[in-house]
Amino acid sequence: MENKQYSQITVKLRQRIEEIFTQKVVDYFLVYESGSFWFKLRPLLLKKVDEAERVVYNRLCQLNLSTFLKTSFRKNSKIGLIVKKCDLLSVVEQLKNNQVARENLYIIQVACDGILDWKKIEKNLASESWNILNSEESGKDIIFDLSDRSISIAKTKLVMNKCFECDMLQSKYADEFITIEDEELKPLTESFVDTILEFEKLSLPERHAYWNNYFSICIRCYSCRNVCPACFCSNCLFDQQDVIWINPEAKYSENYTYHLTRVLHTAGECVECGECERVCPLNIPLKELNSKLSSELKNYYGYQSGKSLDEISPFKTYSLEDLDEFK
């Protein structure tokens, strides 16, 4: 979508938010506002209608706002929120697990045809990535304006991997859909390398070396757990003081237990939004573990998280005819 279409959506959003506040449909609104750099956006909790001018929406809205539905003090108030298609999957999972009531939510789905991945921008532009003044889309390319010239890069090289699987249509769980006029969003059709299949060509010692490298440098900042919308336990296993499951030391053995436990505990609820990987300060590819788990669940139980409110997580139910590989 071009810059002017993003501006149109932002204007429409601000209007709708003002109207919704004046009609007293919600008490708060979760939105994005501009941050300290041009490519950074902050989450904002709108409490008054006069602040609706701070709302911003562009192709760098990476944050999944549904993580803020986890906090407990707002359980009885009505909250509106802006979601992209991928964020709506997390909201559906939270609704399924009774973390938030449907009547307390007002969901505005906004059109999105691909979110830029800042790490890919840095890789493609290297040292110039901090000198960008403006970005604009033209056809299939994104054009970055630097001080002395412009660089044009194919959009499919800069967009997050998860965007290739999105159909970009309105979801039945959204109360409203704000989109661009006179045009339909076309899903990204370029195929990309399936990292799971590629990784499984490696032998066991090579796989171990790969993960050993990452889990040894993990500092256990718990960013991945704090940003995850599926990690909604009020008392996390790893915060327990009476039984200490993992030592505070950030070494391979403890980190391995922590990360794999987290993946298995969020198994039916993880929608592969990729936030864990995005916020990791050390760029650990955490989404690969979650993707592997989701693909196994799809293989064995035909389950896809976030698609429907009626589909029960496979770990909360059983079947007498389950595949039994054990003796």
Place this chain on the structure above:
Amino acid sequence: MEIIAFCCQWCSYAGADLAGTSRMKYPANLRIIKIPCSSRINPTFILKALTKGADGVMVAGCHPGDCHYSTGNYFTRRRLMILKKLLEYTGINPDRFQLYWISASEGHKFAESVKEMVTIINRITQKNDEEKQGDKYGK
């Protein structure tokens, strides 16, 4: 060589007991932890056992359909199958973790399972020594 065994209180622990009273011989590398039902297993237990130095982990529960709490082992079956796939994905040999269905009257099956487990772990260790690479963390 240490193997940690999680045995469900109603079936497999009684099976292990029977193996003992019948004086059946099985390797002594086992440490048994009694749990009320095999579905008590959190994947953290198995991961912690492996990362703290156990060479293998064995989980033993009632046969599907015969769980003392009627449906526990169906959930175990689902969870631990996925755990095994994830262990293999991150470079730990999935044969180090085995799940057996052992009932209270199957003392000999308990002894056979332990022997099989020890054989598997020995084979893995031997293969690793031959390749001069360790697949266990920490080496």
